[in-house]
Amino acid sequence: MMHGDSKNLRYPDHRTRVGLARRERTRARLLEAALPVFAKHGADAAIIDSIIRQAGVARGTFYNYFQTNEELFVAVAQEVSNELIRVVDPIASRQDSPAGRIACGVILVLGLAQSYRLLAEFVVRGGHAAVAVGTLATEVIPRDIAAAIAAGECAVDDPVLAFDLILGPVLSAFHTIISQPLDVGYPRALAAAILRSLGINAVMARGLAGRDFGEIVVPEGSILRCGRSLGAAS
């Protein structure tokens, strides 16, 4: 601790590595502190004060990580998007049809929104801006839509329309989730309705939306768990 003792004579490397890890850690703390604030007050909220207090860093430190309010919002949205993919995609990929993957994704995401209220609030308050960034809306969903169209499962041939038919009800459902207790059958019924809107017949829609997708696991420390672990942190 004082100065050069034997252990870290080759410390340039060590210092670099330690520094990077600390940087990552601080960045994560800031993102986690930001999500609840954005969830409560929207993307344009006055935030820095709450965030640095919650993250336990100094005012100036914030600017070593994010130059502007919006940069932070985008970073949070991206992190959320990535986490959703990380958690949902492995399960949805097990479905053999694009439509099945869509139904599975919708149902799992609604389940997450029910378990992690802040996630739902963040998306509802952020609106499309919370969704437009990240690869979820720009790659994953469009990919499934394209596959469904290609497979002839989707009678709606306009990808833009199909996107609105999926995202619209899900966002509306998020809003419903944060304002009232949800009927137990709601998520699967919504998924089936979305499939029907895409042109899948009612019987098949019910079948795809009725499957068992197994347990969904959100890793410890994921930003999605935000608001749960309060008190666990220092």
Added chain:
Amino acid sequence: MMHGDSKNLRYPDHRTRVGLARRERTRARLLEAALPVFAKHGADAAIIDSIIRQAGVARGTFYNYFQTNEELFVAVAQEVSNELIRVVDPIASRQDSPAGRIACGVILVLGLAQSYRLLAEFVVRGGHAAVAVGTLATEVIPRDIAAAIAAGECAVDDPVLAFDLILGPVLSAFHTIISQPLDVGYPRALAAAILRSLGINAVMARGLAGRDFGEIVVPEGSILRCGRSLGAAS
């Protein structure tokens, strides 16, 4: 009233009437000035400056009408909601089935959003808050949903779910409208998809969404025309 009446011996009445008219006029000016600002910057924007400048009233005048930002937002949202009903409902009511009315409403509203860009932006930026007030979301749509369920047209029997299946795609469509040129068939295709999601068979959905609803007329001076008549005023 005419002129005579020797001077204006009964002028307290006259004064009251003139005062009220002036008040109404100023209030309307404020609402019209507010909509574009909310459309650009969302419900929580810092706004008063822009609004009073656009409305051409003094700073203090604003507070004679609205105590808070939110009060103004709600007033605008209500005005928009009322105007939508005033314009759309007479046409939709001509449809003989609840599902037909829903399709008609969706198509007309999308048409309005295309013609009046600020309307679309206001709703998208305002999100559910822009829709939750006023009787559109609380009475008109629920009433049609209930009627459709009662008529056996709607396989979705959860009114909350049905609401999300209608509003969700429409809001998403509004977002699409403000970000890209819309395929000409998009509105009717969306309406048909919504009907399908509600459990109406594809053929009937296409039929209901394909009808001719006649010309839609937005009265001169309606808040919906906001952003069109700039320059005509004052």
Added chain:
Amino acid sequence: MMHGDSKNLRYPDHRTRVGLARRERTRARLLEAALPVFAKHGADAAIIDSIIRQAGVARGTFYNYFQTNEELFVAVAQEVSNELIRVVDPIASRQDSPAGRIACGVILVLGLAQSYRLLAEFVVRGGHAAVAVGTLATEVIPRDIAAAIAAGECAVDDPVLAFDLILGPVLSAFHTIISQPLDVGYPRALAAAILRSLGINAVMARGLAGRDFGEIVVPEGSILRCGRSLGAAS
């Protein structure tokens, strides 16, 4: 009512008289409405709104009576001062010595402040400004002081000092009155102490301050009763 009927053919006089009476009445209403506001918020308070509301007159009407905030304050202070003199002086004048009149005045005024809390608050919040106007501080008290000095009763020969020795404790007592229940003997003890400070010997001081001054009567409608008759007014 319509126009000239017999009754008021000589109505210029009548109208003038009625007008003057109404004017006086409105003015009084404004003063009575002002005192509580000054009492609660001090001389520099934002007042016009509360006052016109309480007095039941229109905004513009106020300016037909008082041009500025301060003009109103001075008017209230003068009215208070005049009323105090009107109520107290007839009783104090019965005392045969100047010192007796001083003691009597002090004791009666403290009694009034106890009965009419708003009076006490008005004076405390207004400070010397509430006292400096009006003839109480500029004529009545100085006259008694001069008489006492002339009569050889007052060892303090500086009238300014004597004035401070009387007014200071009384104002301090007002402050005490509004912040805590007063010991029953406080007013007479204070009066005696003031006399001692002026150089009157303790025995005589106690004697003068111990007399019975009879009942004090505040006329119905006096501004001093402010805050009592709430509900009686329209």
Added chain:
Amino acid sequence: MMHGDSKNLRYPDHRTRVGLARRERTRARLLEAALPVFAKHGADAAIIDSIIRQAGVARGTFYNYFQTNEELFVAVAQEVSNELIRVVDPIASRQDSPAGRIACGVILVLGLAQSYRLLAEFVVRGGHAAVAVGTLATEVIPRDIAAAIAAGECAVDDPVLAFDLILGPVLSAFHTIISQPLDVGYPRALAAAILRSLGINAVMARGLAGRDFGEIVVPEGSILRCGRSLGAAS
């Protein structure tokens, strides 16, 4: 601490110390800037602008130190109270009797008010609120009163009354000081009168109020000197 220590490896400490010092300095600047404003316009004045201009700090800086107008007023009043004690008490303590200490305190304070006009104005405009905070009115004076009563020097046995008999004339004297040149004998005559009001006989009162208390010294930089050293500061 000295210098060496190779660079400044432990500079967090250094930073903290420097930061604290700067904070204290800024706070003092604000208090010094505030006193004259309160002195001119009273405790409820709209002030922040004048204060920050005079103190030479930015608008936002003010709010890093005081949340409200009143908080600032209290801070100034406390500082004034503390300074008065710091300056007067060492001298008054040399008196061997409680009554002597009271007389000494009164005389010295009046002297200060004569030398430092702003002090007098601040107290007069602030009224009892300017005196109620701080230990002067709540501890020092009551302690002397209690001691005087215990020593049998004070015939007034109600501490509240005794307090009013001391504070009242002094405040009134402050008012006199700011409105007219004071007779040279006024302070000692007032002190003697106060002692008489407390029940001390005239001869002793004159004796105690006639002593020589030596030179009173107000330290450089004390808030009491406010309005004197303008230009001396940065």
Added chain:
DNA sequence: CATGAATGAGGGTTCATTCAT
């Protein structure tokens, strides 16, 4: 890199006052 005091633009809000009716 971290710190946090200072900044000041950018917004909000009040309220005495005016003036057409």
Added chain:
DNA sequence: CATGAATGAACCCTCATTCAT
């Protein structure tokens, strides 16, 4: 004279951002 809508100067306060340490 009474009315009250409109006015706008003069305040208030926040919070993203900078920078010396």
